[in-house]
Amino acid sequence: MLYEAKVNCPVCGSSFRTPVEQIIDVRVDPEAKQRVLGGNMNVTQCPACGWVGSLNVPFLYHDPSQELALLYLPVEAGVNEQQRQAAAGRLTRSLMDSLPQEERKGYLLQPETFISLDSLVRHLLKLDGVTDEDLERQESQQGLLRELLQAEPGEWELMLSEESELVDEAFFYQLQYLEQMLGLAEGAVPEGEKITELKEFLIENNARVKVLHERSQLVQPFFENPNRDTLVETLVKVRNESAQEMLIQQGLTLMDYAFFQKLLAYIEAAENEEERARLQALRRRILDIREELAAASQELLEERAVLLNKLLNTEELMKMARSHRSELDEAFVYVLRAQLAKATEEGNRQLQERLNQVGEVLEQLVEQSMPPQVVLLRSLLAASGNDAEMTRLLKEQSQLLDEAFFQFMDSMMEHAKQEGESEMLASLQSLLAKARHFASQPVASAAATSPSETTSPSGLIISKR
Ligand SMILES: [Zn+2]
Structure with a gap:
C-alpha cells in the first residue's frame, strides 16, 4: 500500500513529496519481501541535490501464510512513547482495514516490534531457516573477497591458505556474480580485470573451485542456447545431482516425446553396461521430478479452488481479492473459467452471476495496476x-x-x-x-x-x- 509523504532531505534539507510504503503484505506483493531483506525499503531520491537513500519510516510487515506481523518502529517514529504507540496503532488499523472481516485475526493486534531494520531482517531470515552461523559465514566470505581484491595478486596464495575453508560454492558464485555485474558496466573497469584474474587464480590453485568452474562450463551450452539437443547433451554430461535437478527444472517445457527419444538414443548407444545403467537412472530421475512438479501444479489448482470459494462467500469481495492479489494468477483464472463453464452448463444462474462478479473484480484489479x-x-x-x-x-x-x-x-x-x-x-x-x-x-x-x-x-x- 502506497502513501505519499512530505519528507526533508537528510543532506540538503529541502523538502519534497515521495511515495512511501507502510503496509507490506507479501501475499499482495511477494517481491516486497526481497526489498525488506535487502534493506531497500522506501528508497527515494532528493530532486534538489540527487541524494539517494532509504527513508527511515515505520512499516508493518504482514505474511498471512505464516500468521506473521512484524512492526518496524524506528526511534524517528515519534519523540515519545505515546507518539510511537500512536504510529503503531495507526499502522495496525490500516492493515486491519485493508482486510475483509474474516481475515482479521488476533495476531495482527500484537505485532512483534523492532527498532532496527537489521534486527527485523535477521528475524525474517531466521524464520526462513537461515542461522546466525550462516550469516556470520556469509559476512566473513564477503570480507575475504574484499580483502583479496584490495591485496596484490602476489599475496593471494598466503591469504587463501589461511582462509581456504571459506572458499566454497557460495564464495565462487559471489565472485562470478561480481564479475558479471562489472562486465555489464559501461567502459573498462579496472576492478573487473582484477576479479577475472582472481577467478583464474582460484580455478588453477583450488581444487574445489576447479570442479565448480568445470561444472558451470558444462551447463553453459544449454543456457546459451536452450533447446532439446543442448538439454539432452548437457544432462548426459553433468554428473552432479543438484546440477541435474536444476537443468530438469529449467528445461521442463522441452521434455516432450522428442526429448525422450533423443535420450533413448543415448542409452542405446552407451559404450558399456555401467554407462547404460547410469543413463537409465537419469531417465527415471527425470520422470520422477516431472511427476513431482505435476503434482505440485495439481495442488496449486486445489488451493486456487479454495480461494475462489472464499471469494464467492465473502461479503467484502473487493477487499478479499485485494488481500490475495498475488494468488489471482493464471491458475486462478483457469479455475474460475472452469467453474463458470460448469455453472453455465448446469443452468445455475445464481452461481454464474456470482462468478461473473469475481471476474469483474479481477478485471478491476488488473486495471488498477495498469498505467x-x-x-x-x-x-x-x-x-x-x-x-x-x-x-x-x-x-x-x-x-x-x-x-x-x-x-x-x-x-x-x-x-x-x-x-x-x-x-x-x-x-x-x-x-x-x-x-x-x-x-x-x-x-x-x-x-x-x-x-x-x-x-x-x-x-x-x-x-x-
Ligand atoms: Zn537533497
Whole structure:
C-alpha cells in the first residue's frame, strides 16, 4: 500500500513529496519481501541535490501464510512513547482495514516490534531457516573477497591458505556474480580485470573451485542456447545431482516425446553396461521430478479452488481479492473459467452471476495496476462509436493525454497494422485525431485533484493515494 509523504532531505534539507510504503503484505506483493531483506525499503531520491537513500519510516510487515506481523518502529517514529504507540496503532488499523472481516485475526493486534531494520531482517531470515552461523559465514566470505581484491595478486596464495575453508560454492558464485555485474558496466573497469584474474587464480590453485568452474562450463551450452539437443547433451554430461535437478527444472517445457527419444538414443548407444545403467537412472530421475512438479501444479489448482470459494462467500469481495492479489494468477483464472463453464452448463444462474462478479473484480484489479493512460485508452476504445461518451472521457481526463498516452497509441496502431486488424486501426486513427485536439487544450485545474492530507505522528504529512 502506497502513501505519499512530505519528507526533508537528510543532506540538503529541502523538502519534497515521495511515495512511501507502510503496509507490506507479501501475499499482495511477494517481491516486497526481497526489498525488506535487502534493506531497500522506501528508497527515494532528493530532486534538489540527487541524494539517494532509504527513508527511515515505520512499516508493518504482514505474511498471512505464516500468521506473521512484524512492526518496524524506528526511534524517528515519534519523540515519545505515546507518539510511537500512536504510529503503531495507526499502522495496525490500516492493515486491519485493508482486510475483509474474516481475515482479521488476533495476531495482527500484537505485532512483534523492532527498532532496527537489521534486527527485523535477521528475524525474517531466521524464520526462513537461515542461522546466525550462516550469516556470520556469509559476512566473513564477503570480507575475504574484499580483502583479496584490495591485496596484490602476489599475496593471494598466503591469504587463501589461511582462509581456504571459506572458499566454497557460495564464495565462487559471489565472485562470478561480481564479475558479471562489472562486465555489464559501461567502459573498462579496472576492478573487473582484477576479479577475472582472481577467478583464474582460484580455478588453477583450488581444487574445489576447479570442479565448480568445470561444472558451470558444462551447463553453459544449454543456457546459451536452450533447446532439446543442448538439454539432452548437457544432462548426459553433468554428473552432479543438484546440477541435474536444476537443468530438469529449467528445461521442463522441452521434455516432450522428442526429448525422450533423443535420450533413448543415448542409452542405446552407451559404450558399456555401467554407462547404460547410469543413463537409465537419469531417465527415471527425470520422470520422477516431472511427476513431482505435476503434482505440485495439481495442488496449486486445489488451493486456487479454495480461494475462489472464499471469494464467492465473502461479503467484502473487493477487499478479499485485494488481500490475495498475488494468488489471482493464471491458475486462478483457469479455475474460475472452469467453474463458470460448469455453472453455465448446469443452468445455475445464481452461481454464474456470482462468478461473473469475481471476474469483474479481477478485471478491476488488473486495471488498477495498469498505467492510467492505458486504462483511459481501454475505456475510449470500449466507447468507440459513441461520440458523446468519448468526448466526455477526453475532456475529463485530458491531463492524461501526454507523451506516454500517444506512445501507447502508436504501439497499438503498429500492432493493428501488423496483424491486419483494419477495423481496429480505423478506430485508433479516428481516436488519435480527437485525442490530439483535447491534448492541446489547457488543463482545467490541477488543484481539484490534490488528495487530502493529514499529519502523521512521525511528523510526515501522509495522504492516502
Ligand atoms: Zn537533497
